[in-house]
Each structure stands twice: as C-alpha cells, then as structure tokens.
Amino acid sequence: MxxxxxxxxxxxxxxxxxxxxxxxxxxxxxxxxxxxxxxxxxxxxxxxxxxxxxxxxxxxxxxxxxxxxxxxxxxxxxxxxxxxxxxxxxxxxxxxxxxxxxxxxxxxxxxxxxxxxxxxxxxxxxxxxxxxxxxxxxxxxxxxxxxxxxxxxxxxxxxxxxxxxxxxxxxxxxxxxxxxxxxxxxxxxxxxxxxxxxxxxxxxxxxxxxxxxxxxxxxxxxxxxxxxxxxxSFYSADFLGANNIVKGKIQTVDGKAATIGGKGWSLNGTVREASGLGPAEEARAVIRVEQIKVTDAPANDGIEMDLDDSIYLGDRWEYRLRRGDFVAKAHGTKQMATGKVWAQIPPESVWVFADAQK
Ligand SMILES: Nc1ncnc2c1ncn2[C@@H]1O[C@H](COP(=O)(O)OP(=O)(O)OP(=O)(O)O)[C@@H](O)[C@H]1O
Structure with missing residues (x-):
C-alpha cells in the first residue's frame, strides 16, 4: 500500500x-x-x-x-x-x-x-x-x-x-x-x-x-x-561501487558494442550512453573493480598488463595494473609477483559513456 x-x-x-x-x-x-x-x-x-x-x-x-x-x-x-x-x-x-x-x-x-x-x-x-x-x-x-x-x-x-x-x-x-x-x-x-x-x-x-x-x-x-x-548514466555508474575510470577514444562501434582505446591499449565494451556514440568520439569507460579478474598465466581473452604492486587488504589483495595510460585496480585472493599479468574484463562490464568533460 x-x-x-x-x-x-x-x-x-x-x-x-x-x-x-x-x-x-x-x-x-x-x-x-x-x-x-x-x-x-x-x-x-x-x-x-x-x-x-x-x-x-x-x-x-x-x-x-x-x-x-x-x-x-x-x-x-x-x-x-x-x-x-x-x-x-x-x-x-x-x-x-x-x-x-x-x-x-x-x-x-x-x-x-x-x-x-x-x-x-x-x-x-x-x-x-x-x-x-x-x-x-x-x-x-x-x-x-x-x-x-x-x-x-x-x-x-x-x-x-x-x-x-x-x-x-x-x-x-x-x-x-x-x-x-x-x-x-x-x-x-x-x-x-x-x-x-x-x-x-x-x-x-x-x-x-x-x-x-x-x-x-x-x-x-x-x-x-x-x-x-x-x-x-556516467553519474549513476560512478556514484556506486568501487570503479576504474579510464578515458579514451571510440575506435569502433557497432550498435551497443564498441572498442575504446588510448595510448597502448584497447578494450571491448558496451555503450551505455542513451544517445549512442560515434567513432573517434572522446569517451570514458567505467569498470567495477570486482569485474576484473587477474591471472599470472596467459588467458585467451585477457589483456596483457603490468602489475606494479600487490597490496594486502586483510580479506583480499589489491592489484595495481597498468598498460600505457590505462591504469586499473583489481582484487584477488593471493599475492602476485610484479611483472606481466593478464586481466580478463568482460565487454559487458566495460561501460562506455561519452566524455562530457572533454
Ligand atoms: N537555506 C538555503 N539557502 C540557499 N541555498 C540552500 C539553502 N539550503 C540548502 N541550499 C543549497 O541547496 C542545495 C541542496 O542542499 P541539500 O542540503 O538539500 O543537499 P544534500 O544533497 O542533502 O547535501 P549533503 O549531502 O551535503 O547534506 C545545496 O547547493 C545547498 O547549498
């Protein structure tokens, strides 16, 4: 009632x-x-x-x-x-x-x-x-x-x-x-x-x-x-959760599927901007921290990144990852050595919005 x-x-x-x-x-x-x-x-x-x-x-x-x-x-x-x-x-x-x-x-x-x-x-x-x-x-x-x-x-x-x-x-x-x-x-x-x-x-x-x-x-x-x-919206996505936010440019777009990229990296993602996005537009991707899975062995669908640090948080480890100007955090259950790792990031978890602040 x-x-x-x-x-x-x-x-x-x-x-x-x-x-x-x-x-x-x-x-x-x-x-x-x-x-x-x-x-x-x-x-x-x-x-x-x-x-x-x-x-x-x-x-x-x-x-x-x-x-x-x-x-x-x-x-x-x-x-x-x-x-x-x-x-x-x-x-x-x-x-x-x-x-x-x-x-x-x-x-x-x-x-x-x-x-x-x-x-x-x-x-x-x-x-x-x-x-x-x-x-x-x-x-x-x-x-x-x-x-x-x-x-x-x-x-x-x-x-x-x-x-x-x-x-x-x-x-x-x-x-x-x-x-x-x-x-x-x-x-x-x-x-x-x-x-x-x-x-x-x-x-x-x-x-x-x-x-x-x-x-x-x-x-x-x-x-x-x-x-x-x-x-x-970007505001809603950014307001909730622990997020990685990365700025880049739309490289390809096909309906809601898009590739966003920057210096030395590109990611498959999903356009969540109601009005859509076009190629070469400035964009931002929001990726919830828990959506990135890090492995130390090559993974087919993974993007190769550098692990700069593993930080102990008590109940989990936090990994600091980098590839070109894409910097991200992820969580896992074990300490990992610095160096090459693979980050699996499902395209449906890479939320792409227009970069209103360009
Ligand atoms: N008496 C007032 N005169 C003029 N502006 C006011 C007055 N009271 C609130 N505002 C303005 O209204 C807006 C909304 O304020 P409000 O306190 O409702 O926000 P809020 O979302 O509850 O913020 P917070 O989380 O900081 O408490 C703010 O920009 C505030 O400066």
Missing part, C-alpha cells in the same frame, strides 16, 4: 532552484533511500516531505491525506503530517531523561500522562532501552542516543519515518549493525521510511528502493541491484 506520494516537487532557496521536479512514491513496510552527491538536494527533499520547507510547486500525500498542494497553497505543518523525524545530531534535550525526551511531544499534544507512560515504555522496550528510561542523554553511548532519537520519532506512531543521515555519527561497526535493526524495525512496524544518506553501502544494504539525486533531480530510481548493475 502506498503511504507517500511526492509529485513534481520544486523548491527555490536563496533565488536558486534547488529541487527541479522530484516525484516518487513509497510503500508501507519499505525503505526508500535518497542517495546523491553533496548538494544534490537530498536533505531539502526530506525537509519538504517533513513540512520544514514549503515547496512552491508540487504536491505531497501522506497516508491518503494531502499535506502539500502548491496550486492550492496548502501546506500542513510537520505535526499534522503523521511523520516521525530523526536528525543526524539526534537533537536530544540534555536536561531531560530518556523517558522525558521520548514523551515530551505527546505531552505537548495533550495526551494523558498514563497513556504517555505506557506508550513511552512500550517503544523503549521495543528498542531495548527500557532499563535506561531514567538516564540523561550524557549517560548514554552514541548508539543508545541514536535509539532514543528513533524512539522519540516512533512514539507518535507515524506512517512515515524520515531519517536524515541517522547513522553518520556512529562508528563503522555500530553503523553496520544499525542498518539491519533499523530495516527490521521498519518492516516489523509496517511503516515506511525515507532515509537520506551519502553512504552508498548503507543505501544498498538498507533500502528496498534507491532514488539517486543529481542537481535537484531524481536521475535514476530502482532496487539496489538494479541501480548497482544497470546504471543509466
């Missing part, structure tokens, strides 16, 4: 158009990640859904209720939108206990004290914080503070939970764990969540749907696997 409908939202700030017509929907029991470069408009879009910014154009419907209609000049305040908000900073009140922090909004809304007590205790218990109800924020770890902030947003029983970089203040290990329990929580509660993040691995692991923003526009949306393995 669709909980959130955002249609053609446009927002100007300081005389600049920051959002240029964002449209998407979010389903109950799912997580939508807003991903994109710094300044692409993720937080502004989240703030528009929250009611903290008023878009000049567009409409937003939450749980069947129109909360924004640019044409009718309707813009409901955040407290009438049935949303919960979690900020990067957690924004807990330092002089209030955990239970006061979580219950304060209900008190402001005139909920009776015994109901507040029950609702606060229930959500604290659910997130494993019941025993910390009387502590102050300074007496909690970062991870616990973050859970309190999530409890405070959930205690209203919102239909949509809005999370603005909620994990970025946690250390790497806690952050990884939080992806899983937050995801499970959203699915168990059958609400929907919108997660702003600049961390691609967080978006890939936590979200059902990823919206990739560029310069105030949603340039691609889809499931994590679709976005990762089927990028529709």
């Amino acid at each position: 669709t909980e959130l409908v955002v249609n053609n939202v446009q927002k100007w700030l300081g005389g600049l158009q920051i959002l240029k017509g964002a449209s998407f929907t979010a389903e109950r029991g799912s997580i939508v990640a807003l991903l994109g470069a710094s300044g692409s408009g993720k937080t502004t879009l989240l703030r528009c859904v929250a009611g903290l910014e008023q878009p000049e154009v567009g409409s937003i419907v939450i749980g069947g209720k129109t909360v924004l209609d640019g044409e009718k000049k309707l813009a409901l305040p955040p407290e009438q939108r049935n949303i919960g908000l979690v900020f990067q900073s957690y924004a807990l009140w330092p002089h209030r206990t955990v239970k006061e922090n979580v219950g304060y909004g209900l008190k402001l809304r005139g909920v009776n004290p015994s109901d507040i007590g029950n609702r606060v205790q229930a959500i604290l218990d659910r997130l494993g914080l019941g025993h910390l109800a009387d502590r102050y924020p300074s007496q909690l770890s970062g991870g616990q503070q973050q859970r309190v902030a999530i409890c405070r947003a959930l205690v209203y029983e919102p239909r949509v939970l809005l999370l603005d970089e909620p994990l970025s203040n946690l250390d790497a290990k806690l952050r990884e764990e939080a992806r899983y329990w937050i995801r499970k929580l959203i699915l168990d509660l059958e609400i929907c969540a919108i997660l702003v993040t600049h961390d691609q691995s967080e978006a890939l692991a936590a979200a059902d749907n990823i919206l990739l923003l560029q310069d105030g526009r949603i340039v691609q949306q889809g499931g994590p696997q679709e976005i990762y393995s089927n990028p529709n």
Whole structure:
C-alpha cells in the first residue's frame, strides 16, 4: 500500500532552484533511500516531505491525506503530517531523561500522562532501552542516543519515518549493525521510511528502493541491484561501487558494442550512453573493480598488463595494473609477483559513456 506520494516537487532557496521536479512514491513496510552527491538536494527533499520547507510547486500525500498542494497553497505543518523525524545530531534535550525526551511531544499534544507512560515504555522496550528510561542523554553511548532519537520519532506512531543521515555519527561497526535493526524495525512496524544518506553501502544494504539525486533531480530510481548493475548514466555508474575510470577514444562501434582505446591499449565494451556514440568520439569507460579478474598465466581473452604492486587488504589483495595510460585496480585472493599479468574484463562490464568533460 502506498503511504507517500511526492509529485513534481520544486523548491527555490536563496533565488536558486534547488529541487527541479522530484516525484516518487513509497510503500508501507519499505525503505526508500535518497542517495546523491553533496548538494544534490537530498536533505531539502526530506525537509519538504517533513513540512520544514514549503515547496512552491508540487504536491505531497501522506497516508491518503494531502499535506502539500502548491496550486492550492496548502501546506500542513510537520505535526499534522503523521511523520516521525530523526536528525543526524539526534537533537536530544540534555536536561531531560530518556523517558522525558521520548514523551515530551505527546505531552505537548495533550495526551494523558498514563497513556504517555505506557506508550513511552512500550517503544523503549521495543528498542531495548527500557532499563535506561531514567538516564540523561550524557549517560548514554552514541548508539543508545541514536535509539532514543528513533524512539522519540516512533512514539507518535507515524506512517512515515524520515531519517536524515541517522547513522553518520556512529562508528563503522555500530553503523553496520544499525542498518539491519533499523530495516527490521521498519518492516516489523509496517511503516515506511525515507532515509537520506551519502553512504552508498548503507543505501544498498538498507533500502528496498534507491532514488539517486543529481542537481535537484531524481536521475535514476530502482532496487539496489538494479541501480548497482544497470546504471543509466556516467553519474549513476560512478556514484556506486568501487570503479576504474579510464578515458579514451571510440575506435569502433557497432550498435551497443564498441572498442575504446588510448595510448597502448584497447578494450571491448558496451555503450551505455542513451544517445549512442560515434567513432573517434572522446569517451570514458567505467569498470567495477570486482569485474576484473587477474591471472599470472596467459588467458585467451585477457589483456596483457603490468602489475606494479600487490597490496594486502586483510580479506583480499589489491592489484595495481597498468598498460600505457590505462591504469586499473583489481582484487584477488593471493599475492602476485610484479611483472606481466593478464586481466580478463568482460565487454559487458566495460561501460562506455561519452566524455562530457572533454
Ligand atoms: N537555506 C538555503 N539557502 C540557499 N541555498 C540552500 C539553502 N539550503 C540548502 N541550499 C543549497 O541547496 C542545495 C541542496 O542542499 P541539500 O542540503 O538539500 O543537499 P544534500 O544533497 O542533502 O547535501 P549533503 O549531502 O551535503 O547534506 C545545496 O547547493 C545547498 O547549498
């Protein structure tokens, strides 16, 4: 069931158009990640859904209720939108206990004290914080503070939970764990969540749907696997994954099959530019690091390269490869001696785009 409908939202700030017509929907029991470069408009879009910014154009419907209609000049305040908000900073009140922090909004809304007590205790218990109800924020770890902030947003029983970089203040290990329990929580509660993040691995692991923003526009949306393995532009391809990017010229082209080459190298690849590419055009190829297989014995379909170095990364080895002005990284399971190696790179993994920066 669709909980959130955002249609053609446009927002100007300081005389600049920051959002240029964002449209998407979010389903109950799912997580939508807003991903994109710094300044692409993720937080502004989240703030528009929250009611903290008023878009000049567009409409937003939450749980069947129109909360924004640019044409009718309707813009409901955040407290009438049935949303919960979690900020990067957690924004807990330092002089209030955990239970006061979580219950304060209900008190402001005139909920009776015994109901507040029950609702606060229930959500604290659910997130494993019941025993910390009387502590102050300074007496909690970062991870616990973050859970309190999530409890405070959930205690209203919102239909949509809005999370603005909620994990970025946690250390790497806690952050990884939080992806899983937050995801499970959203699915168990059958609400929907919108997660702003600049961390691609967080978006890939936590979200059902990823919206990739560029310069105030949603340039691609889809499931994590679709976005990762089927990028529709250089921006999308470059934004996700660990990539080798090499500049060259189109040598031959036949439909989507193309050969790109530079000084001392050429590679068979696949054109992914919607408008196609012609011979002799300047181009860029994107090759995910994991798509290059390196062998120390000649391989039929392999390109001969120089291995400059093998670097130990703990769980794998990283190889630094070179041929003319084509420089690449690849991974493998064993240390390899410097010198000649063969790199197998399937043509479908050499994504060729126009070189917009030529
Ligand atoms: N109040 C404002 N006045 C003018 N410009 C603003 C204002 N707030 C944000 N912007 C601009 O809007 C653009 C989008 O900002 P926004 O914070 O939404 O991006 P973001 O994708 O969330 O970035 P980040 O990942 O760095 O947080 C940026 O260029 C920013 O400078």
